Amino acid sequence: MLAVQQLEAGYGESVILRGVTLQVRPGQVVCLLGRNGVGKTTLMKSIMGVLKARKGTVSYKGDDLTRRAPGQRAKKGIGYVPQGREVFAQLTVFENVLLGLEASGSKTRVIPDAAIAKFPVLPAMYDRRGGDLSGGQQQQLAFARALASEPDLLLLDEPCEGIQPSIVDDIRDVIRAIKADGKTSILLAEQSLEFVKSVGDYFYILEKGAVAWEGGLADLNDEVIRQYLTV
């Protein structure tokens, strides 16, 4: 479904990704692990198109997206929950969710029930400004906004960063529910090993901008963790 081939990307002079190759299959939850600064967020941005790839390709459902703008990728069915959430602070919660519909191309402008049903706190806060929500609420809003376009692939960049444990549990439930539906694949970048183990099907560990290890849940043993993830 999503195939990244020998992707190289960076900021200015510095190269962050040095030939990353990975795949996400339909319905799969693929997790991206690695210590700080190995390029997880950079990879997410390159897949979404915020960052231009220097070399390599990003293809999705057989189409080469490498030179496409982020908006076109969104319209192809890729939803993005960025690190730091990036909700529109001056817009209301409702407007934020409505903006998620831009990529779906539907003229009806109706938020799908499935997108909002998972976050029962949001409708009660529809009239508040996005910037006035707490971090955890903003994270849920960013989720709902991404789900509004009913994407086939969801990119989640550190969704649990700086979030209180109860909302982390909620987010875990949401990811599991999406997985159970089987319609949407997920690429999840996350620091918390415990969290990714509870939801992931397949794992990639990045080191120095390249994939250092990949494998299924059963293969992710203590030795792998010690070698690539322990600080």
Next chain:
Amino acid sequence: MDVIILQLFNGFSISSILLLIALGLSITFGLMKVINMAHGELIMIGAYTAYVVQNLFADYMPASMFGWYFALAIPVSFAVAFVFGLVLEMGLIRFLYGRPLDSLLATWGVGLMLQQLARSIFGAPNVGVKSPAWLDGGMTVGDNVFPYKRLFIIGLVLVCLLVMYLYIYRSHPGRRMRAVMQNREMAACLGISTRRVDATTFAIGSGIAGIAGCALTLIGPIGPTIGTYYIVDAFMVVVLGGVGKLVGTVFGALGIGLSNTLFEYWTTASLGKVLVFLCIVAFLQWKPSGFVAMRSRSLDN
């Protein structure tokens, strides 16, 4: 009592003119952060458009219809300035986003070119636009006469404000516009075409400058440099009001307009102007972000 009412009316009248010339700028400068020194020339384009529409009516329409040229001139002025703005954005401004000094110089140059263009087409001397007969005279209340032209401009401003409010805060394109202006990258990731939003937003701001120019033909003669008289005032209103908020621009215009009238009444015309400027400088020392500042816990960047 009559004096107070008359001064208040004058204050509101001046405020309405200030607001009209600043509204377009509150979009291009306030929302988009583009320092567009050619804004005054877009006003000038609107004014000359009204002049051309008037001449066309005088030449080709029956005399009885002449009075209605102004009703047509307003939308045509908007359209012409809109197109100029669109060309300006696509040909120049879009290369200069995030570079305020460059865009200041470049748009100033564009302004000079547009002034010369007007001089070449219409000649250097000022031209007069004959106001329609239905705007002559005034409404008499007690001993005061409120000219219909001034009342019309106040009404026009209110209509422009309402339409702009509905567009920016209540429509789908307006929501896209605010999203792009707040967080361009994220808006793009959601599938919004930021290029198209930039171009239309700038063009709309320019179009409103055109309407302002059209309204200015009611007040006096127009010339190629008419825009330069108003550009400083327009920026002052937007900065004083607080960048990025429509309601701030309204307060800015009212503040300058009313204080200008009162100071001029208490002192002299030139001293009044000085006092207004002093007040603005003092106020911006106290509140650098203007009357209405955007505040949010996630707006620290």
